Amino acid sequence: MRLIKLKNVVSGMTLAKGIYSCEGKVLLAEGVRLTGSYIDRLKEIGIYEIYIEDEISKDIHIRDIIDDQTRIAAKRTICQAVRDLRLKKSFDVPRVSEIVNRIVDDLLSNKNIMINLADLRSVDEYTFAHSVNVAVVAIVIGKALGYNQLRLRDLGIGAILHDIGKTEIPLEILNKPGRLEASEVEIMKKHPEYGYEILKRHRDISTLSRGIPLMHHERIDGSGYPYGKKGDEIHEFAKIVAIADTYDAMTSNRIYKQKVAPDKAIEYLVSTGNYNFDYNIVKLFLNHVTLYPVGTIVRLNTAQKGIVIDNNQYSPTRPIVRIIKDEKLHSSSEFEEIDLQKHLTVFIEEICDE
Known part of the structure; x- marks a missing residue:
């Protein structure tokens, strides 16, 4: 199994991972042989x-960091919460708590966690998938910080609801495909306060959880919003979610912006550490995220092309690579596998589309 851009898909290829709507309905099932009409519909x-x-x-298995059914249920829960709030109705807080507990349980059962966000999403469903991914990444970081289960739950609830204030933002601004006008940016910047006010109406959501939507756009150097808080004025939960939010936003396709590769997003987080983000938390995050996810096509300094088949947890820049094209870019008949941790003169130069 490997991830491929739709523009490179041709008829006859086999879908290796099913595609679901935010309600959990199967749009295209795993194992389907793709046709031109299926590709056009996607x-x-x-x-x-x-x-x-x-x-x-064919023998590469890409496993999501959480169970597929947990992810589907989580996206469905957030989808419904957003719809309820758009209709000025209360959302189902117990259901959100239940799904966060499932995510926490999934992650606590995994001893050696490496972040691999293997969900497929349409750009229209960005909000729902993003909310789930931010919760997953935040809980991974919280686990690394030694949080107990109750604290992970409070962190997860605030993280999965971090953007809930956007339900108060007009859809024509939220879904605008181009650059926002200055006045529209100011409206968008109100969503942290809106989110806090929404959660404040629910007494069964803890004060710590409520603070995450309010503060997740604050930055260590005081350059964030809505209050320009800095350093220790920002709660640790919000510092964690700021990193998770930025990482997933950068590595996701959106209406107005194409995603960047994980290594580029990580480079950004590192370069802005201690300015935008808590650098100690960034360093902890780096221990649990892979720069080159399994199934990624890469070019080596030897001019060979390969596909990442496994990661070395303590050497994230040096995965195990299967050579698929030689230095003259001729397809290999026999797939040599190179563990870059053992071949120190060989390294990855770039991620390739194909």
């Missing part, structure tokens, strides 16, 4: 990438 609904099964990746 373009229409805003799917930019899919997982395929082919000769070079």
